[in-house]
Amino acid sequence: MNIQLVNKEISDIDSEVLIEFLTNSELKDHKDAKILNSAGFKAEQDSTCFLYEKAILFCGVDNKKSDDLRSACAAMIKVLKSSNYKSAKISVVNKSAIKALVEGIVLGGYEFNEYKSEPKKVVLEDLFLASTDIDFGNLETIFNEALTVANATCFTRDIVNRAPQEINPQTLSKLAKKLAKENSLECNILKEDDLAKESMGAMLAVGRASVHESALIHLAYKPKNPKKIISLVGKGLTYDSGGLSLKPATSMVTMKMDKAGACAVLGIIKAVSELGLDIEVHAFIGAVENMVGGNAYKPDDVLVSRSKTTIEVRNTDAEGRLVLADVLDYAQDTVNADYIFDFATLTGACMIALGQYTTGLMGHSHKLKHDISRAGADSGELISSLPFNNHLKKLLKSEIADISNTASKPYGGAITAGLFLDKFIRDENKNRWMHFDIxxxxxxxxxxxxxxxGATGAGVRLMCEYLKDIK
Structure with missing residues (x-):
């Protein structure tokens, strides 16, 4: 489907369908109010009414702010794609609406049909966004940025959605190399022998029972004279069975998504490089598969991490934090970054605390939390802060090692996981680091x-919004 921003009056664009967004108050005075009322259309958020004889698709919104327009667009594009119309047009309400319209169309219309033997054919080919704004050049910039970020989000979704027999640490490494080649990024892959030389005992233990060797992926985007240097760290569990602390069968379904942190990091560096931002970005990914076997790591094992911190294993299903512990340590040695952000599908406890729609944000810098939360509001991604405290930190105490990989009590699990990672952040970097539990x-x-x-691409829009305005 081709999306175009055109500098024309909506009436001058030749297309088969007109899209109109209506609030309930606008519906009352609309020229088609009588027929819409007969059709039972109340202009409620995300409701639609297609007047086929007039070739107009009406979409209900609570108001015309970005969040409501984006959601309504997602509902609208589904209706259009199920029709036999080839083209449609939308009038751009204002500058702030463009990004929401693009995201609603691209992300709401996303489909993953790779494994369908007969994917549904879509007739819709062209969707025009019409505007005669005096500053049309600025609108084009906003439009192109939004399209780049939305496409990078879909790129992330595609990788997360791929089946675990297709994506493993080695194939994820190949995908990263392909991205590096296409986007002129630097690429370095550490294989298991390299990980052993780096003394990454925690990460290697997690992947020990898999037939697929673990890998650490490092991509770098380096523009001239960058104003900031950012390190992104992603949890890349290409599949998580739980290890010997085996997940229940129903919980194991969807565990292909445990690589979402790694995929978000790939999507972010893709978008940043294509936007040409003057920020140096390093993406570090711990690509591992947590499986069951005679050589699997066990509860009661004591692992020695890269930082020489010893870790008592109480649960092999708390594996992501073990991988991140070594990758975070390696990233801090490799790059002197202004900020370090890690992304991980780390804990079910985060969903219990915040619900399934919201990313949990953890760290020490209140200013950084505030700036990222503001970017979340502007990007349309929901994010909320979870506070560290010393009482929860005590629950990670081990009697036989420096730290335990799970807390001694089942409360505050998202925060104790974040506090575990904090153990591996050096003092000079405490206020530069943020943990995102997605x-x-x-x-x-x-x-x-x-x-x-399926996959949402969480983290990509959020971080792109933050990075483009970073100071």
Missing amino acids: AGSAYTEAPWDCNVY
């Missing part, structure tokens, strides 16, 4: 907002 927000089995079934 366990709930990265994958959905029920559509919401502009998210369809």
